[in-house]
Each structure stands twice: as C-alpha cells, then as structure tokens.
Amino acid sequence: MDFRYKGQEDLTNSVSLLISILIRYPEVAKIKFDPEKNILKFTFIYAGIMTESEINGLKQNTISSIQVYHSLEYKAPRIINLDYRVSDGFTMIEIQRDVDTLVQEEIALMVELFRQYINKNLVTEESEQLVEEDLEVQEELIEHMLASVKMKSENKRLYAFRDEGRVLVFNK
Template identity: 75%
Template sequence: MDFRYKGKEDVTSSVSLLISILIRHPEVAKINFDPDRQVLRFTFIYAGTLGITELDGLKNKILTSIEIYNSLEGKKPEVVYLEYKQSEGFTMIEIQRDVDTLVQEEIALMVELFRQYINNKLVTEETDHLIDEDLVVQEELIEHMLESVKAKSENKRLYAFREEGRVLVFNK
C-alpha cells in the first residue's frame, strides 16, 4: 500500500492516526479530522441503497453498541453521531466520535459491527498483504496516535481516503 500526504507540513500525529486507521481497517472508506470540534468522522460505504427502516435499524444497533461499550468502560462521550447519505446505488454511513473519549478498541468495535450487519455489501479494499504482526503494530500505533492527538491541539483539518491501493491524506 502506498501512502501520500498532500501538504507541505511534516507528518503530524493526526496524519499518522488517519493513515494507521485506514491501513488497519480497510472497511473504513474515508476519515476526516475536525480539529475545532476534536472529532473524527469515519465513513463506511454500503454497495446498494438501504431502506429507511433498515437504515434506522442499523443506526440504532450501532449507536446502542457504542453507548453500551462506553458505559462498560465508564466513559461519557461528548460526540456520538451517525448519519447517512444515499447516492447512485451507494449508501455512505458516517460515524462522528470525539477524540477525547475514543480508543482503538472502540474503533475496532465499530468496524466489527459494520462487518456483522452489512458484511456482504460493505465496500472494503483487499489487504491480503498484511500479516497478524502488522495488524498488531497498526493497533498499537492507533492507540499511541490517539493519545498524542488528545494531548496536542493540532489545527489542521485533515481528510484521508483510499484510492487504488493507496492512502491519501489532504490538509483541507
């Protein structure tokens, strides 16, 4: 997989975080970082259009699971929001989470929920070249970068997505 950062600044913790999430979780189609709100926006793509009943059911299951996870961890997230958009035979589902209470395990939970609920039509990039050791390294890096982003006040609006086996990061 090829990684490119489209900007003149050095690679920051937030850039590394976005890259690591996209490498580790090929189910995440794109991810945005909003430094003003300290929010990460994860976008998943469903290959098809879901009905309102299906979308509301999916939304309820995912938000309830995130709420229960955080309750068990003793955390009260500031931002837990899910919205969706449909266009041209695809449904884009976006989850917003505040960085301050987010941990790598919750990201893994979100991805697993999408795998369970819409696996057969979840748009995913093939990553056969990653071995278990690489996955563990990426998970550790995600946790470390999340802690770093929480500690710093970075002000770059970042947008990262995958395209033809590459991860691209832009400073908006």
C-alpha cells in the same frame, strides 16, 4: 538535530492516525479529522441503497453498542452520531465520534458491527492481507496516535481516503 516545532509534530501525529486507521481497517472508506469540534468522522460504504429501516437499525445497533462499551469503561462519550447519504447507488454511512473518549478498541468494535450488520454489501479495499503481527502493530500505533491527538494543539482539518491501493491525506 531535529528542528520540528510542536505544531508540525501534532500534524504528523494526526496524519499518522488517519493513515494507520485506513491501513488497519480496509472497511473504513475515508476518515476526516475536525479539530474545531475535536471529532473524527468515519465513512463506510454500502454497495446499494439502504432503506430507512435498515439505516435506523444500523444506527440504533451502533450507537447502543458504543454506549454499552463506554459504560463498561465508566466513560461517557460526548459525541456519537451516525448519518448517511445516498449517491450513485451507494449508501455512504458516516459515524462521528469525539476524539477525547475514542479508543482503538471502539474503532475495532465499530468496524466489526459494520461487518456483521451489512456483511457482503460493505465495500472494502482488500489489498495484501496484513499478518497478525502487523495488525497488532497498527492497533498499537492507532492507540498511541489517538493519545497524542487528544493532547494536540494542531488545528488543521484533515481528510484521508483510499485510492487504488494507496492512502491519500489532504489538509482541508
């Protein structure tokens, strides 16, 4: 018999979502879930210091691509924001997206945009490559967990990141 309560199941789904995103997309350095604002914050790392014009180009390209994607789906995202900070010779780029309109395909789009735009300077944690079948399973899991988190009642702030080949998740 399973004695888990609804809140525990919601937390499990939120944790699973963050883990699945980090496993599927090694380009995502860390991810935060803010249940109060109902947003996910994806952090990508650029090896070097990006200029203001490079950041503005990335921001314009990313935001317009996400908006076009959603217009094709007849949806309007509530929050699309790109911010950055420089630390120790690296540029940390954070994309904030509302969970309500976020879908797995958009996450794939964001990652591909970063791959193309900052190419060789995108910091990734390359571990053992997932085979195509595993990638599809991770994508399906992400879509399922996103749907579950959209209907959530959980209010725990979560923070997940990579550390030497492991994915760590903390309740903030």
